[in-house]
Amino acid sequence: MPVMDYLERNAQLYGDEVALVELNPAEPDNRRLSWKEYSLIEANSFAPYRREITWSVFDEKANRCANMLLQRGIGKGDKVAIIMYNSLEWLPIYFGILKTGAIAVPFNFRYDAGEILYCAELAEVQAIIFGPEFIGRIETNAERLSKGRLLIYVGDNCPSFAESYHILAADCPSTKPDAPLITDDDLGAIYFSSGTTGFPKAILHKHQSLTQAAQMEQKHHKTGREDVFLCIPPLYHTGAKFHWMGSLISGSRAVLLKGAKPDVILSAVSQEHCTIVWLLVPWAQDILDALDSGELKLADYELAQWRLMHIGAQPVPPSLIRRWKEYFPHHDYDTNYGLSESTGPGCVHLGLENIRKVGAIGVPGYRWQCRILDEQGQEVPQGEIGELCVKGPGVMTCYYHDEEATAAVLHDGWLLTGDMARQDEEGFYYLVDRKKDVIVSGGENIYPVQIEDFLHKYHKIKDVAVIGLPDRRLGEISTAIIELKEGMSCTEAEIEEFCLDLPRYKRPKKIIFEPVPRNATGKIEKPVLRKRYGIENLVAQETQR
Structure with missing residues (x-):
């Protein structure tokens, strides 16, 4: 059952109920509202900072988009890119593309x-649909981009090199498009790898993958009709x-929040009565830091309805979740891998009932299988480290137009993740590190995540990344880039003393106090750090010769 069918079902069953809310807690001059100002505004008078659409309007907007694309010659098998910030327009456009039988291709903003x-x-x-924030970037290569492609602009004051989405869609019917039958076996979307190892790869998925992910999310987090999901990361x-598609399956409301400051998040949860938040x-x-400092006080918000906080996209320090439970003891928690x-996310997940195993990424998700292999492709004994492999209905079809890269990671339906992991005696999987991030120092394998988890326990540290830097004698040395909490000061000697509890070979050999760069999905940008400090380290070594 393709995910578009769930949208049409919701429009029929829950048509007058709110499907999506967009919150933009900033005034027209871009001055952000304080949480006090925000909390004093009634939800129904939040305009222009609050917009909402019902399920029926959501489906009608998707139909207009689909009919517009069909009229412009876009159909089954074609590819349509989206590059927009989160908004009420994003998801209807995405579903409109899918309704034509075309392949949706979201771009990283x-x-x-x-x-x-x-x-x-x-x-x-064959088409790029873009928002006002991307006019300059599209215009730079407009001549090449427009050759054989439609450039469709979503917003006011359409640039001369594009066509106006609103004008095109306004003249199109809001009824279901006359498009070919779409099944789970049809191609549905191309997503791009994060590009942390070079240029992004184009990841091709069938509709089956989209439906699997949606159904899995609803089951894992027991999303019900009364739940309200707060969505902050980019769509x-x-x-x-x-994660939002759990709301699609259950026919429940979701809130798209622009902004990730602590006061804005808690205000949105309070104002919109959110029950599920992915951070x-x-x-x-x-x-947590804002609560520790007293900058925020839980008593100022209405949070009793908030039942679940879950985290994904990166390794989660167990110390963070222990701190979280001190402030929110009633919360369910899940890790999504x-x-x-x-x-x-979700091919491996902790599970709401397994908070005692915080630190593990969990067990195989709904309809998924997992195993751990060595370099020869053989399963390792339980407890030993190897590469995590997964198999299930959400595995990609291929890397588009890259047979070599596809063959390297797809073996008999199994996907090699590139992540090193181990399994404990209860069957829970623990992420050790990215295969390419393992540091080999003097013949010893060092797994940065283990050191990062340890350093996160130090009360002055806000964030940390451990990378390997070239060394003439050892090959590589472990280097900790440490971002301190606001107002804190720290010395290398303090960190070295704290690390005495680590085995000697795991102790960072170099410490750098600098901000830790993360991408839009929260992953540490280690290639950026290696390039930045690796070159400097090589220059320093050559200078010492």
Whole structure:
């Protein structure tokens, strides 16, 4: 059952109920409202900072988009890119593309002009739908992008090189489009890898993957008709979209929040009576720090209805969840593991009933299988470290136009994740590190995540990344880039003393106090750090010769 059918079902059954709310807690001059100002505004008078649409309007908007694309010659098998910030328009456009039988191709909104062109050509898109924030980036290569492609602009004051989405869609019927039958075996979407190992790869999925992810999310988190999901991460990312699809399956309301400051998040939960919130590690950390400092007080918010906080997209320090439970003892918690090649999070998850196992990424998700293999492709004994492999109905079809890369990670339906893991005696999987992030120092394998988890326990540290830097004697040395909490000061000697509890070979050999860069999905940008400090380290070594 393709996910578009769930939208049409919801429009029929719950047509007058609110499906999506968009919150933008900033005034027209872009001054952000304080949480006190926000909390004093009634929900029904939040305009222009609050917009909402019902399920019937959602479906009608998707139909208009689909009919518009069909009129412009876009049909089954074609590819349509979206590059927009989160808004009420994003999901109806996504579903409109799917309703035509075309393949939806979300672009990372951080792409520069060159990356947009690269991904458009790699995925062979026939149209690009973009928002006002991307006019300059599209215009840079407008001549090349417009060759054989439609450029469709969503917003006011349409640039001369594009066509206006609102004008085109306004003249199109809001009824179900006359499009070919679409099944779970048809191609549905292309997502791009995060590009942490080079240029992004185009990841091709069937509709089966989208339906699997949606149904799995609803089952894992028991999303019901009365739940309200708060969505903060960008919708181009599989995590945000497919966590939201739990609301699609259950026919419940969701809130798209623009902004991730602690006061804005808690205000949105309070104002909109949110029950499920998906956070990235930095956002959860920021909330805890604001509560620790007294900047925020839980008594100022209405949070009793908030039942579940879950985290994904990156390793989660157990110390963070222990702190979280001190402030929110009634919360259920889940860790979600996945990758775009497995249609986002959930192929492995902790499970609401397993909070005692915090630190593990969990057990196989709904309809998934897992195993751990060595370099020869053989399963390792329980407890030993190897590469995590997953198999299920959400595995990608292939890397589009990249047979070599596909063959490297797909073996008999099993997806090699590139993540090193181990399984304990109860069957829970623990992420050790990315295969490519393992540091080999003096012949010893060092797993950065283990050191990062340890350093996160130090009360002055806000964030930390451990990378390997080149060393003439040892090959690589472990280096900790440490971001301190606001107002804190710290010395290398303090960190070295704290690390005495680590085995000697795991202790960072170099410490750098600098901000830790993370991408839009919360992952540490280790290639950026390796390039930044690796070059500097090589220069320093050459200078010492």
